[in-house]
Every structure is written in structure tokens, then in C-alpha cells.
Amino acid sequence: MCEQTAGEGAKLVDVTKLERRDVLRGLASGTLVLVAGCATNEVTGRQQFIIIDESQLQQASLQAWAQMRQQTRTWNNAAAQRRLETVGRRIVQAAGRGNQSWEFVLFDSDDKNAFVLPGGQVGFYRGLYEICERDDWMATVLGHEVGHVTARHAAERYSREAATQTALQVAGTQLNSQMAMAALGLGAQVGLSLPFSREQEAEADIVGIRYMQAAGYDPKQAVPFWRAMQSGGGSRPPEFLSTHPDPDNRIERLRNYINEQGWGPV
Ligand SMILES: [Zn+2]
Numbered sequence: 001m002c003e004q005t006a007g008e009g010a011k012l013v014d015v016t017k018l019e020r021r022d023v024l025r026g027l028a029s030g031t032l033v034l035v036a037g038c039a040t041n042e043v044t045g046r047q048q049f050i051i052i053d054e055s056q057l058q059q060a061s062l063q064a065w066a067q068m069r070q071q072t073r074t075w076n077n078a079a080a081q082r083r084l085e086t087v088g089r090r091i092v093q094a095a096g097r098g099n100q101s102w103e104f105v106l107f108d109s110d111d112k113n114a115f116v117l118p119g120g121q122v123g124f125y126r127g128l129y130e131i132c133e134r135d136d137w138m139a140t141v142l143g144h145e146v147g148h149v150t151a152r153h154a155a156e157r158y159s160r161e162a163a164t165q166t167a168l169q170v171a172g173t174q175l176n177s178q179m180a181m182a183a184l185g186l187g188a189q190v191g192l193s194l195p196f197s198r199e200q201e202a203e204a205d206i207v208g209i210r211y212m213q214a215a216g217y218d219p220k221q222a223v224p225f226w227r228a229m230q231s232g233g234g235s236r237p238p239e240f241l242s243t244h245p246d247p248d249n250r251i252e253r254l255r256n257y258i259n260e261q262g263w264g265p266v
Contacts, residue, residue: 037159043150044203050152051159061119065103068123075108075126084124087138087217092120094215095146112229116145118154131228136212136221143208143215151207153200205250206257219258220266226251 037051081104088104102120110127122145132138148154196204205222213219230247258264 041151043147043207046151046203048152048156049159050155052155054155057118057155057158061117061121064117065119065121068107069105072123073108075106075129077106080106080129083135084129084138087135088122088142090215090217091139091142091146091211094211095150097146097150112232114141114145116148118149118152120149122146131232132225134221134225136217137225137228139212139215139217140208140222140225143211143217144204145208146211147204147207148196148200151200151203153196153204156200157196202250202253205254209254209257213261213263219261219263222254222258223251223266226254 038047038049040046041048084104084106088102089098092098092100092102097120100120102122104122104124106129107123107125109125111125112127112131114122114124114128116122122142124141128141129138132141209219209222212222226247230251255264255266258266
């Protein structure tokens, strides 16, 4: 996405210095080519195409979070909540993000799933909690979710979506809140319809395992955790698995990474 070629008569400009309206018009008419909005993510070292303000993402997160909390009952279990918070705090500290606001909420659902919004709101379902027999396993999940945030995956997905939409639509299109919601992966029914890309999932796995290691958890435990998920996924595969047609590959990649880092053998 960061390397779009310029059409005839196209201007190369830094879109971060333009009004969003002008960007959309320019893209739609083909007189504008995106060269900026591209930045290197400091966590992953990867170039990303991002054309959404952090403040817009924060706003959309709050909205989506309020909706989630309305739709799904929270699980009132003080001991479980303490445990989630303890592991969560250690992970965000290890990620160097202890100074930003985070919220960890347990939802009363059988789903073996968890999610994160770019504003730092983390939802963790009872079904997944019940699988996490060790704190290291919770740390695997929370590392992965925090990894989505620090790697700016939602902003990236939103920006790709917006650019694609813009290419298809006429000038004057608004980047409306519906699109923002879709980009955050919050569809109408389930709340999490649009998955992160496979590349982003793989990246979150690796970033996550680095965080769990830095937080003092055992990264080797990610392997039995994913095996347990694989065998206990049930009829509705969790977000982690659904975007990966072959969970064996994911486990293999993690094993390789752990061994390469000298944290193994596993
Ligand atoms: Zn994920």
C-alpha cells in the first residue's frame, strides 16, 4: 500500500498535510497519489500506510466499547478479574505502554475468544479464561492483543479500507463512523466480524511473545496454549484461529521464533 505508482498528471504529496476532504477528492479524480501516511512502526519495523488520526481511533474505540458492553454481560468474578488485571498490567508495562489507559473486562460468554480496541480496551471471554490454566497462557493471549495495539493494526486496516473505498467511490465521500466501526472489526451482529489480516495475526503473535517474555512469563508456554486452543476450539473458532487455515503453521512459527531467541528449546 505504501508504494502506489503515480498515474499521468498525478501529484506526489504528503497527505498528512492536506484536509481529508481534499485527499478524498484527489484520490477519486486520480490527481493525487499517496506517498505519505507511510511510516515505520517502531515495534515491528514495518512500513505502514495510515491515514487516520489517533483521536478518531480513540473516539471510535469508545463508541464500539460502549456497544460491546451493552450487548454482552460482564462476568462478575472478583478473583478472575484480579488475575486478568495482574497479567494485563505486567504485559502493558513490558510493552512500554504502562502510562496509557487500559481496561480489562471479562465477558460472560462461552466463546474462547478475546479482543482489543485501539483505545486499549481489552475484552476477555469466560470461555477462554477457563482454558487458561496458567498465567503464562493468559499472557500469551494478552501479549497478542496488546501487540495488535502497539503494531497499530486497526489504524492500518482502517486506512487500507478507506483507500480502497475511496478508489471505488466518487469524490466527497465521507469517512463515516460506520466505516470506522467496520475497520475496527465491529460488525452489526457479533461485534467482531472483520478479522485482522493473516499477516497482522502472525505479527501480533510474535510481538506478543516478546512482551510475555519481557514481562517474566514463559514464552515456551505459548506452544501448549495454542495446542489446547486447537483441540478445544469448538464449533466457533476463536479469532486467533479463524484467520489461520493451518494452526500448525502458527505453532511452528512460534516454536522457531522461541528457539531462535534462545528461549527454548521447545
Ligand atoms: Zn489477533
